[in-house]
Amino acid sequence: MAIALVIISLLVTFLLVGVVYVKHQYTYWKRKRVPFSEPEFPYGNFKHINRQSLASFSTKHYRRWMGTGSRFFGLFLFVEPQLFITDPDLIKTVLIKDFNYFPERGIFHNVRDDPLSAHLFSIDANEWRSLRARLTPTFTSGKMKQMFSTLGAVGEKLSQFLTKEVGSGKDVQIKDTMARFTIDVIGSCAFGIECNSLKEPDSEFRKFGKLVFEKPRHSVLIIFFLKLYPEAAKTLRLKLLRSECSEFFYKIVKNTVEYREKNSVERNDFLNLLIQLKNDGKQLSMNEIAAQSFIFFGAGFETSSSNQTFCLYELALNQDCQEKARNCVLEAMKKHGGMTYEAVCEMSYLDHCINETLRLYPSLAILERRAFKDYQIPDSDVVVPKGMKIYIPAFAIHRDERYYPNPDVFDPDRFRPEESAKRHIGTFLPFGEGPRICIGLRFGMLQSRVGLATILSQFKVGPSARTPVPIEFSGDTTVLRPKGDLWLKFEPL
Template sequence: MAIIHLVILLVTPLILLIVYVKQRYSYWARQKVPFIEPRFPYGSFYDGRNKAQADISRTQYIQMKDKGPFHGLYFLVQPLITVTDLDLIKTVMIRDFNYFPDRGVYHNEKHDPLSAHLFAIEGNNWRSMRARLTPTFTSGKMKMMFPTLAAAGNVLSAFMVQTVGEGRELEVKEYMSRFTIDVIGSCAFGIECNSFEDPDSEFRKCGKLFFDTPRHSQMIRLFLRLFPEVCQRLGIKSLRDEVSQFFSELVRDTVNYREKNSITRKDFMSLLIELKNSDGKMTIDEVAAQAFIFFAAGFETSSSNQTYCLYELALNEECQEKARKCVQGAIEKHGGLTYDAACDMQYLDQCIKETLRLYPSVPVLERKTFRNYQIPNSNVIIPKGMKVHIPAFAIHRDEQYYPNPDLFDPDRFSSEEVAKRHLCAFLPFGEGPRVCIGLRFGMMQSRVGLATILNKFKFSVCPKTTIPLEYAVDSVVLQPKDGLWLKVEPL
């Protein structure tokens, strides 16, 4: 009799689990929505342990695109929805934004205050912070910060002249990362990082920790985004402790020093201090969080964009020469690499945007439903709290919008071609009210870095160049798996 009771105790939870999983995995079938068949326990992401998010998303997109404007997925046992139709994407991101105002990025203000930055926060907190920060990213502020960018570019150029000699194979990502670290360190914190003299500075180490070795695996990060309330109650952090400690202490020390000595600089930190003191609504933790995301977003996304652009220009010599002539023409016209010269490099801009198309830093954009939403021209309701995926990487490589989509062709971004295309066929910065607030700064940083070195160096592939590229599996953004090597020669 005891054995029977034991068997019942063991078998009953298993049966209940099977029934629960089957019920959860029937959600999209009950809604009559096409979906990717799940496999327990990973749901529709059963190959996510071995592939980068960009590759998974593109495979799913190709599999489901012809089955309707949206399709269902499961992460573990949680249903979510992917939107593939560009008009519907525009509706979600712009027209009906009030239904989808949040990204659903995990943050924990209580236990991990640096994670509560503009990219992640939600609701009225986001609206208030966005309104206060928007004036700091105007073209006027970009012009004010430009001398700092140009100075960092000069350091990059001088170091490469010294390093390259007559020609050398270089891991290009490392050099572009040092350049953007110097730019962000100075523009955001007023600190001279000197990354070319000290590549192992605390700034650099924290940047590598955050992007190259995040605290959690890709699967755990998905879990944090899909079950945020549970994770917040458990006090789970998303940032590494050493990263949080470094930036929190750095911001507190910088703010205290500047306020004590009445120091004002033309940088992002001074703008944040001004906001903190003008209305008294921004706490020191909020200042630290905004400074951190300025660093994180500006450092990695821009260095990756420049690296990928040099990779494509190395593979396409004709495009490289055309970009170089564009740079040299603007420099000659404006008497140097000035702000006006950087804004007058049309073909280089096209190269940068074509690179963003091929290699968007965030392969899948996310939104979270604020309240129940009925999808137009359907009976399907997206329930409150459900995640909506927008597969930017896959859309950027859809031949319907970009013929020969894997081919690097900057002419796709001539003004005539852009005018022919749907607004939401190009989403490297997102779109709508939650479009990336720092896109102007990111574009300017890429222009300066690329213009500086294309003006003096030629890039070509070498035996160490990986063709085609593979992407890192656990990185929080789209990064090459094993670095990116190119041959660099002085002109």
């Protein structure tokens, strides 16, 4: 009886302490006099995060405070306060000038149990600095030019595939086609492997690429949970990636590296550059090489494939822009005798279309950082404590009519050089900004140009009866992608 009483009183005390703690936590932003949306226990403001895309989630909250003069607002992830910053000047300061306060994203990774998760995108400040410095030379424009032959060869395969597939005109599942093209490019450039997913839709790379993005190990809510309590998750030995995916990618890299070293094979690709770094005494282990190859694949495949898909979708609905883009492609090809590196670098109207697509559909709807030390927000008395996550709602900013009149309209002229020059750096963030800006930006643009130019130079693309207007976004992943299949009508020119 006495023991039962002790247990009950302990439970009641525990419950009371829990209630007081939660109530205290939920007054955090009120106490700091920061605008916030009322949370609901236990999810805070993230209750329906699995049922919508991060783009619509963040835009809903952004619009609530838009135009009120506030430069940031607070939300709660479970019981933890999180800060969203919305003011372009403050964004610029956080990402660039005060980068030393925010040098990491605070993404869960677990080098012991899930070595492929410890890549450039996820690792924390100290390891990141030296790795980024070692990898930066891999992405110079000189290296891009060298790699162009590998990329161009896959462009050629896309052209052959579509010519065979489309015949005299057909609906094409464009999301799938661009994913297969991009997998072949990245597979070839990051792993040095002929993936052949254009030829064989069920190739292993396609299968595992799909698993990573379409069936991740955890739901979006759990991914946020892991970001919040990374140390607890590591102690519990939780993993981010599906084991079969890690095993597949690790094995491919290990076998290829060993094969190349044994047979002295040199190729113009990222893997070659990673092997050189390993052998130049830059201390890159096999796990590190595999993790970087994996992120080049992960970050380079879905982003670029979605960009090409969304761009073709918009060009199908905006025929005048498509015509202009095609003329620019054909002129550059004529001048340079085909789809050469020089030609794709001179397709400026196509670049405007790609940038306008990145504005309307940035792959990462939200950029994220974690405070490395206490940070006093300039011109305010709010202090972001060490360890707090901050978010930058790039998608919502890109659709804010104060920065982009008629924000939902596809208008590539917004990216004419004179217009771009007027733009605040904090209002166009498809590749992020500051020292942690996308390292593969140049390659991503190059890949999109080759894919789009290949298609536009040979086909007229239009909407089919199955094309959704407006487009819906998938709520299953953290990367912005269309929901379900996306069909467009292709006619040979």
